Amino acid sequence: MASCTQQPFVLVIDDNHDSADLMVELLQACGYSSAAAYGGASGIEAIRNFSPDVVLLDLLMPEVDGFQVASTVRKPGFPHQPTLIAFSALSDTATTDLAMRSGFDYHLPKPATIKQVITVIANARARKQNPAPAYSNRGDGPTPAAGEAAPAFNYKSGF
Template sequence: MGNFSNGRGAARRILIVDDNCDAAELLAELMRLSGYEVDVAFSGASALQAVHAFQPDVVLLDLGMPGMDGYQVAQVLRATPGFTGLRIIALTAWGDAEARARTAASGFNLHLTKPAPLPALIGALDAG
C-alpha cells in the first residue's frame, strides 16, 4: 500500500462496483478529482478479484448486478479472512426497507441511494 492521502488525514482507496460502466466511470472520475485513489469493477466476480489486487479501504457496491449481485459480493467479503473489516457501502437505486434490511444482513456498513449527492458520498467515505 502506498502513502496516498486525500488531504483529509486518511488514506482512502475506493473500489467502485457497478454493472453500469458509464455510471461507474463517471463516479470514479469524480472521486479521483476529490482526491481519492480509485479502481472500478463492472461485475461481482471482477469486484472480488479487484479487492484482492487493489486492497481498497472502501467498496462502493451496487446491488442489482447480473450473475453475482452486491449482496453476494458483500457476504463473500465478510467471510474472507483479511477483508472482514473492509468498509462496504451500498450505492444503489434500491432504497426500500427490504433492500436496506438485506444490506444490513449481508454485512454492509451503510446504504446510500442513487443518485447520492457528492458531499453526502464524501462524508460517508470519510466517516470510516
C-alpha cells in the same frame, strides 16, 4: 480536506461502466485514489488484489449481485475486510435490512450527490479509525440501548 495520502482507496463496483467510471472520476477530482470493477465477480477479485479501504457497491448486477459480493467478502478467511457501502437505487427498508444482513456497513441510495458520497466515506473512515462506540447516531433518532442493533446508515436526499 485532508491530504491525498490520508484519503482511503475507494473501489467502485458497478455493472454500468459509465456510472462506475463517472464515480471514479468524481472521487479522483476530490482527492481520492479510486478504481472501478465492472461486475460482482471482478469486484471480488479486485477486493482480494487491491485491498481497498472502502467499496461503493451496486446491489443489482447480473450473475453476481452486490449482496453476494458482500456475503463473500464477509466470510471468515477472506483476506481483506473493507468498509462496504451499498450504493443502489433500491432504498426501501427491506433492501436496507437485507444489505446490512449481507455484511454492508452503510447504505447510500442513488442518486446521491458527490457531497453525500464523500460524507459517507468520511464517516466510514472515522468509524474504522475509532470503532468505539460502535454506533454513531445519524441524528434522526435516539441512540439504541445496550444490546440493541443500530439502524442502517441510510442517507436521504436533502443535502
